[in-house]
Amino acid sequence: MTKSKWALLALAAAAGTAQAGDFTANIAVTNNYVWRGLTQTQNEAAVQGGIDWAHESGFYVGTWISNVSYATDDVYSYEHDVYFGLSGGDDLAWDVGYLYFNYDDDADFDFAEIYGSLSFSNYTVGLNVLAHTEADEPMGRDYSFGDAYWVYGDAAFEVREGLELGLHVGYHDGDFVEDFNGVPDSYFEYGVSLSMQGVTVAVTGTDVDDPGPDDPLGNDDIRFVISYGMDFEL
Secondary structure (H helix, E strand, O other), X not given: OOHHHHHHHHHHHXXXXXXXXXXXXXXXXXXXXXXXXXXOEOOOOEEEEEEEEEEOXXXXXXXXXXXXXXXXXXXXXXXXXXXXXXXXXXXXXXXEEEEEEEEOHHHXXXXXXXEEEEEEOOEEEEEEEEEEXXXXXXXXXXXOOXXXXXXXXXXXXXXXXXXXXXXXXXXXXXXXXXXXHOOOOEEEEEEEEEEEOOEEEEEXXXXXXXXXXXXXXXXXXXXXXXXXXXXXXX
């Protein structure tokens, strides 16, 4: 089943019980779509948006889309995600779920992850694990559950009223990471951000070695990212 079909079925199911939950939407623009330390748009701008539905029980479902580009002549033009999960907790909050990444039909690289996170006070730690991918056949590889993972830690602090400082560090590992992103099969990534009234300014980087002068992505570079986003109740 393609990502689009997943999204339509999930949102249709949510709409059928909308009186028991809440719909929200989000939209954002950014000068660079950076995902786990790596550009997904060849360091160009992106327009992004999504819709979420949440139930008072903690169950939620959503979909999100962005333009992407990995090389001048590649077959990628969009990323369309769909996800669902369950969250809860008070002092110690938790979140578990399933996330599917869908790309253009010719890309043959859709994949899914199982994820979980724990949050306490200003701190969050999380883990995403590769669940399955359609890249097995065209890549001539046999990916299995757990063949790639991403572990991360975040911290957020209000440094003054309305101004939030964010700190992030992550580690990505596995053969699928190398095949999908064109970087070594393991790397660290990090970021520091300031956010206020929907505007976020961030500095991000990785420990990826210099891939050479012909690399169009520059994933070994320090990046300065600015974005603006808005949330809406529907």
